[in-house]
Amino acid sequence: METFDWAGFFADGFDLDREAYLFLDYYIECSGDPRIAAAHFCAEQSTAQWRRVGYDEDLRPRFGARVIDLEVLRELPSFSYGLSPAAEGPINACRLRIAHPHGNFGPRLPNLLSAICGEGTFFAPGIPVVKLLDIAFPNSYLSAFEGPQFGVEGLRACLRVYERPILFGVIKPNIGLPPEAFSALGYEGWVGGLDIAKDDEMLADTPWCPLARRAELLGEARRHAEASTGMPKIYLANITDEVDLLIDLHDLAVARGANALLLNALPVGLSGVRLLRKHAEVPLVAHFPLIAALSRLAHFGIHTRVITKLQRLAGFDAIIMPGFGRRMQMTDDEVLSCVRACLEPMGPIKPSLPVPGGSDWAGTLPSLYEKLGTVDFGFVPGRGVFGHPQGPRAGAASIRQAWEAIVSGKGLEEYALGHPELAVALAAFGKRTAQTPVPEAPLTGAVS
C-alpha cells in the first residue's frame, strides 16, 4: 500500500503568510492515528487528489489546507452520538486548528461554507463526529465584504438612543391578525416605550396581512408614535421571502414606512442577505431559524459563534440570537461568545448589535444586563410586552421601568411599588422568581 504523505498537510503556522489563510478550529473524533486523520481532513477540504496521473506535480503547497495545531484531548470508548462507522484503531477526541487558503475560492459566502463545513469536512474518512468551533479571517479577506452598513453606532443614531439597551418588541399575536389590528398593537408598544416594534419571524407577505398594507399602516402608526413621544421609532418589517423578491420587497416596505428589515438568515441564505445588503437603505436584522439544528449539540455541527460571525460578515446590523434561559438551551458561555462575535474588532467590518432573546419580559432584563456587562445589546420580549395583562402600552412601560430600576440601583420589586405596569408584570410573569422566562404560548398548566 502506497504511503499517505500526511506530513505534507502539516505546517508551522509561523511559516505561513497569515493574510492568505482562514484559520479554523474544529473538534473531531477520529479513529486510528490522529495525525493521519487530521491530514485526511485537510486533504478532503482542499486538494483531495493533488496530482494528475502521470505528472510529477504537487498542488498542495499553494492549494492545500494545513494542520497547524493538533491536540489529542482524550481517548474515547466509542464515537459520540451513536455514530459507529467501523473504527480502525483507537478513537480519539481532538482539537484541530487548520489554515485554509482562501484563494482556493475567494470572498464568496456559499463557497466559504462549502469549504469549511461541506463534504470534505463531514465526510473525511474515519471522522464521523465534527464540530466547526471557530473561524478567524485575515483583513485581506474581510475587506472584500461589505459587512453591516449601520452597525451599532448607526442604529443608535437612527433611534437617538445611547447608553442603554435598544428595546425591541415582537408584535403578538404573531400570526393571523389583519394589518389594522397589527398596527394598533405596534402603536401601543412604541408609545409605551419600545424603540423597535417588529414583525415575528414567522410573519410573511400573505393575503390576510399583505406587507404593503402592513408597512403603510405601521409606518403611519410609527410617525404618530414619534410625534407623541418626541423620539424616533423603528418599524422592523419581516421581508423574509424568496431571494428574487427581496429588493422589490425592500423598496415596497421602505417606501411605505418600514425603516428596518428582518430576514431569517439561514432560510433566506447568507448570500441572499448579502445581495440585499448591497441595495439596502435601512438597517438589516437577522433572526435565527434553522441555526439550532446545526449547533445545539456540544460536539457536532457548527458552533453558533461561527454562524454569528458569518451573519455579521453578510451585513446584518443587528443579530437576534438564542439567548439565556432554560428554554433556549444555550450555555451562558455560548451566548457570551456570540455576543462577543458581534462586538469584537473584525478588521474593517462594523459591529452588529447582539440581541440575545428567548421568552423575555421585564424580569429578565436585570440578569441579562448583568451577564452581558455592556449596554450594547438589544432586548426582545414578545408576550412580555404584548401579553401584559394591561396591554402592550403597559407591557412596554414595564420594560422601561425595569431599566430605570437597574439605573437607579433598585431591585424590581422595590421599584414596582411606584410603578404599576412593572408590578403587574411581576405578578403575571414572575411566578417563580423574577428571572423566570415567559413561555411563548400562554400559560402552561395541567391537562384540563
Place this chain on the structure above:
Amino acid sequence: METFDWAGFFADGFDLDREAYLFLDYYIECSGDPRIAAAHFCAEQSTAQWRRVGYDEDLRPRFGARVIDLEVLRELPSFSYGLSPAAEGPINACRLRIAHPHGNFGPRLPNLLSAICGEGTFFAPGIPVVKLLDIAFPNSYLSAFEGPQFGVEGLRACLRVYERPILFGVIKPNIGLPPEAFSALGYEGWVGGLDIAKDDEMLADTPWCPLARRAELLGEARRHAEASTGMPKIYLANITDEVDLLIDLHDLAVARGANALLLNALPVGLSGVRLLRKHAEVPLVAHFPLIAALSRLAHFGIHTRVITKLQRLAGFDAIIMPGFGRRMQMTDDEVLSCVRACLEPMGPIKPSLPVPGGSDWAGTLPSLYEKLGTVDFGFVPGRGVFGHPQGPRAGAASIRQAWEAIVSGKGLEEYALGHPELAVALAAFGKRTAQTPVPEAPLTGAVS
C-alpha cells in the same frame, strides 16, 4: 395557574381540508405529558399567542398547526445526545404528525423552512431533541413551484442515454489546475465514456481557473468529444457563488459551452436556486455540502429525505447526495428513501435524477445498481475515473465496462479478462473486495 388548552391544538386529520395543510412527521423527546408537549410544539410553530389581551378571539381554527397523530414510542432515562434541560416529569420519545396550514406563509421556501424547522420547532419548551423526519405537500401548494425544468426524462433526452444510469465524472485534481489542463482531463473522460464531466463542488470562479475561460475550453473539448464519439456530452460547470451573480454566471457559462450547472444547494440557499431555476436554460444539478451537519444524527435535525424533497421543489434536475458505503455514513434505508424522494410522484413536480455518490469506481456500480433496482440514477466517481492508473480515458472506460458486465450478467472479474481498463481498476482500487470504495485522498497507509 391558568390551564393550557392543549386540546385546541389537536385535530382529527379526516376533519381537515387536506389541500390547506402540509403534513409533517417529527421525532421528539419531551418531558411531562406528551399531549401538552405536542400542543406546545404546534403552538410555537404557529399561533404562539392566539388572542390579543382584552379581546375575545381565537386565531387557532384557521392559523393553528394541529397534532393529528401522537405515538409515544418509549420512556427514556434521559434526553439523547447529552441534552439536559431540567425535565419536568418523565421523558418520552414520540412520533408526531402535524398538519400545518400553509396559508400562514405561502409557497415561499425561506418561510417554509422557518415554519417547519425554525425557532418554534427547536425551541418548544421541554423538547430539546427534535428531528423533522418527513414532509408531504398537497397539490395546491406544489403547483405554485416550478420544480425541475428537465427532470429525468429531459436529462436523458439531452444526452440521448436511455435504459442505463447516467455516468458523471468529477474532474480531479479538483482544485488548483488551470483551465487548459482541466479541460484536457474532461476531454479524456468524455471520450472514455462519461456522459457528464463535472467541476468539483469546491471549484469556484477564481483567478487561477476563471469560469469564463474554463467554460470556453471545456465547451470546445465537449464538442470535440461529441464529434469523436457521436454522442451528446454535458459539461457540468459549478457556478456556486453569491446569489446576485448567479444569473450572469449562468449566461456566461452557457454562452461559452457549459450545458448544465452545478450549485451547492444549501450554501447558495434553496431560494437562490429557485431564482436561478426561473432563468435557467440548462439542467441544474445539486451538490450536498452542509447537509450532513443537519442530518447525520438519528434523532436530531432534519432528515435527508426532507432536504431532498426541498431540493426537488427548488428546481434541481439532478441531486447529488451522500450514497452507500462506509465513508458516507448513511444507512441503506436512508439512501433509498432519498432516491425515492427524487423519483416518486409529487403532484405536478417532475422527478429529479438521484445521484448517490461517495468514493465510487467501477467496482461499486454493481452493488449500487442492485440496491437501487432502477436505471434512473446517476453514478459519480471522481478518482475512480481521474485517478485510474492509465488515466481518465481508461478510468471512464472502466466504468462503461462495469455497466456492460452488469448487462451481460457477468461478474466484474470475469468481464475484466477481456477488458484491460476494468482489470487495472480492479487491481488498483479493488484491494479488499470489488465493493470497497476509493478514498478521495490518494491511498491511505501507515505513517511514513
